[in-house]
Amino acid sequence: MAPNLGSAPESAPESALEFALETVPHSLAACRRLDRADPLSALARRFRLPAGVIYLDGNSLGPLPRASEAAVRRATAEEWGRSLVRGWNTDDWIGLPDRTAARISPLIGADPDEVACADSVSVNLFKLAAGALALMPDRKVLLGVEGDFPTDGYMLQGLAAIRPDIRIQTVSMEVLPQVLSEDVALLLMSHADYRTGALADLSGLTRQASEAGVLTLWDLSHTAGLAPVGLNAAGADMAVGCGYKYLNGGPGAPSFAFLARRHHADFNSPLPGWMGHARPFAFEPGYAPAPGAARLMAGTPPILSLTALHAALEVFEGLDPAAILARSRALSSLFEHRAGPALSAHGFRLVSPDRPLARGGHLSFAHPHAYPVVQALIAAGVIGDFRAPDLMRLGFSPLFLSRADVWAAAERFTRVMETGAWRDPVFAAKQRVT
Ligand SMILES: Cc1ncc(COP(=O)(O)O)c(C=O)c1O
Structure with a gap:
């Protein structure tokens, strides 16, 4: 399973050459040499990770940034503890959603007033999809893609339940361009597939949708903070993404929502809460939307969670997203290469694209015993995750993982498979969160 350094699709946002320059290291010493030469390696010390753990799940929940730990401690002890309700002004809690959105906007190719930081991805999807329908009164179809993250489909179903005049159509990626017709109001899809990690052609599909008069709503949960995302360069209309994955904002961190400036004048949120009002403290009986994407806010912002996310975003300042993605791909290729013999010998099937x-x-690798294998791997100090029905999913978050870590993870995986450690019945017991 040697990595294939094939050429990038034309629309790939990063340089193929840059990635192809790193050949897969063939020894731990070579991994260490490459790590030492890589400026991104210095970032690992900005995260707190338990000793002995190799964390291959930053794509599900990013680890704790030291800056977030300090900021939350300060926000509780000094701000909440001492300022009490005055903190909304004295510590600018009221401005924290906007300040956090401003840190996210360059990572997704947007301007600060086009991004709101609030609620979960699920809730933001509902707000944006409902608002998109209202912008397109003559079009009645919401288009989704087969295999997308379930909540995306659930939110569209919830919307259809209160809008019986609309219809949901879910199609495969292959036929997608052919169904972008004049009935379709909105295309909702993920930039990276949550199961396979396959990257969609965001700019090409946005262009095709917009030529057909279809609005686009991108789910960036698996790319924001990992890969170059150029929403405005592509002409995208809307987007959402997780704060707790590659952005490292902590468990349940608020999501972000993007609304392109050209829609600001006409877009209305279906959840017009007071925090999205132009003058929340005027307590007016009628609703007047705040300028820009801030109208997507509904209720009181979760200040402690936002504090953690805002501080976590510091690490991205001055980083080139193309370099982040290139390092992640170098790490995943290294794992694939080093663990390749054990993966093949034990019947794992790569379901991710084989071209980095x-x-x-x-x-992601399919295997009939993926669940106990992942549990045994966790017991061996390598935290990855399992996705039903049969996937072992390993994330290569490049800000805190080194090549030496990935080398060691591959060794531990090989040992778990060769010793049969995963067969211990203790690893078969399913927990509530898998
Ligand atoms: C692609 C994708 N979309 C949406 C979600 C759900 O996000 P939230 O829990 O913030 O609603 C996830 C969660 O893992 C996800 O991976």
Whole structure:
């Protein structure tokens, strides 16, 4: 399973050459040499990770940034503890959603007033899809893609339940361009597939949708903070993404929502809460939307969670997203290469694209015993995750993982498979969160 350094699709946002320059290291010493030469390696010390753990799940929940730990401590002890309700002004809690959105906007190719930081991805999807329908009164179809993250489909179903005049159509990626017709109001899809990590052609599909008069709503949960995302360069209309994955904002961190400036004048949120009002503290009986994407806010912002996310975003300042993605792909290729013999010998099937340039930040392998294997791997100090029905999903978050870590993870995986450690019945017991 040697990595294939094939050429990038034309629309790939990063340089193929840059990635192809790193050949897969063949020894731990070579991994260490490459790590030492890589300026991104210095970032690992900005995260707190338990000793002995190799964390291949930053694509699900990013680890704790030291800056977030300090900021939350300060926000509780000094701000909440001392300022009490005055903190909304004295510590600018009221401005924290906007300040956080401003840190996210360059990572997704947007301007700060086009991004709101609030609620979960699920809730933001509902707000944006409902608002999109209202912008397109003559079009009645919401288009989704087969295999997308379930909540995306659920939110569209919830919307259809209160809008019986609309219809949901879910199609495969292959036929997608052919169904972009004049009935379709909105295309909702993920930039990177949550199961396989396959990257969609965001700019090409946005262009095709817009030529057909279809609005686009991108789910960036698996690319924001990992890969170059150029929403405005592509002409995208809307987007959402997780704060707790590659952005490292902590468990349940608020999501972000993007609304292109050209829609600001006409877009109305279906959840017009007071925090999205132009003058929340005027307590007016009628609703007047705040300028820009801030109208997507609904209720009181979760200040402690936002504090953690805002501080976590510091690490991205001055980083080139293309370099982040290139390092992630170098790490995933290294794992694939080093663990290749054990993967093949034990019947794992790569379901991620085999060309690194077609991938986001994780690799998934199908295996009938993926669940106990992942649990045994966790017991061996390598935290990855399992996705039903049969996937071992390993994330290569490049800000805190080194090549030496990935080398060691591959060794531990090989040992778990060769010793049969995963067969211990203790690893078969399913927990509530898998
Ligand atoms: C692609 C994708 N979309 C949406 C979600 C759900 O996000 P939230 O829990 O913030 O609603 C996830 C969660 O893992 C996800 O991976």
